[in-house]
Amino acid sequence: MKQYSKRMVIAHWLTLGLLVLAWYLGDSLSDSTDESRATLLGYVVHATAGIALLLLIAMRLFFRGKDGTPPATGNAVMDRVAHGVHHTLYLLLLLVPITGILTVLRSSVAKALLAGDASMLPKAHGFHGLLVHKLHGTLVNVLIAVVVLHVLAALKHQFIDKDGLLERMMLRRK
Numbered sequence: 001m002k003q004y005s006k007r008m009v010i011a012h013w014l015t016l017g018l019l020v021l022a023w024y025l026g027d028s029l030s031d032s033t034d035e036s037r038a039t040l041l042g043y044v045v046h047a048t049a050g051i052a053l054l055l056l057i058a059m060r061l062f063f064r065g066k067d068g069t070p071p072a073t074g075n076a077v078m079d080r081v082a083h084g085v086h087h088t089l090y091l092l093l094l095l096v097p098i099t100g101i102l103t104v105l106r107s108s109v110a111k112a113l114l115a116g117d118a119s120m121l122p123k124a125h126g127f128h129g130l131l132v133h134k135l136h137g138t139l140v141n142v143l144i145a146v147v148v149l150h151v152l153a154a155l156k157h158q159f160i161d162k163d164g165l166l167e168r169m170m171l172r173r174k
């Protein structure tokens with residue numbers, strides 16, 4: 001096998017799209033809370049995007065187990081680094097939505113959603129230093145940093161090494 005399976009490729013690029021969406025929605029939500037004007041819909045939309053991403057990653061890991069991955073490139077050190085980065089990305093892609101769900105459950109957001117009452121939502125600094133809320137925001141930042149590293153590595157392969165690695169993550173079959 002020289003390329004990732006088609007369903008792995010689709011899941012990879014869908015992950016990128018959903019991550020950008022969930023990140024943007026989360027950031028806007030946090031700004032709204034800081035200004036005490038967050039809405040129930042804002043929470044529902046962000047949580048839906050985040051849970052969709054969690055389900056996508058679960059499916060992606062299932063596909064990975066069934067379809068396998070293309071062979072290592074042969075550069076022992078870089079293969080180990082890539083392996084480490086890919087596993088870190090999967091771990092973070094699971095931990096970020098899980099901490100998001102816990103933030104909802106451990107704060108007044110869950111009660112506000114159940115009651116359908118936006119006045120019960122946290123106001124500015126309303127999460128009162130809730131550890132899992134801080135963890136959610138911090139893990140998102142770590143995830144973005146690792147994604148940047150991953151994209152830089154892909155660009156290096158494409159434009160410096162010119163080894164066609166990107167083709168492994170493309171729908172067009174060689």
Ligand code: HEM
Pocket residue numbers: 019022023024025026027029030031033034038046047048049050051053093096097098099100101102103104109133136137140
């Ligand atoms: C990979 C998926 C997700 C990403 C990328 C993401 C991203 C973010 C970001 C960037 C923030 C703002 C953090 C800050 O500035 O402190 C945030 C806040 C939050 N997220 Fe997520 N999130 C994800 C999944 C989820 C899920 C699944 C839930 C709940 C079901 C959730 C619930 C929350 C809550 C409650 C907040 C706090 C909002 C506030 O401060 O008012 N997130 N998220």
Ligand code: HEM
Pocket residue numbers: 012015016019064069070082086087089090093147150151154155165166167168169
């Ligand atoms: C422009 C953005 C991106 C580019 C150009 C890109 C490119 C690639 C390429 C070429 C591979 C195959 C590497 C190999 O065969 O060794 C790959 C794998 C991977 N990418 Fe990306 N990627 C991007 C964005 C992302 C994002 C946003 C995530 C997740 C947050 C991600 C997660 C992964 C993971 C986990 C793998 C390993 C797949 C596996 O072995 O199961 N990528 N990426």
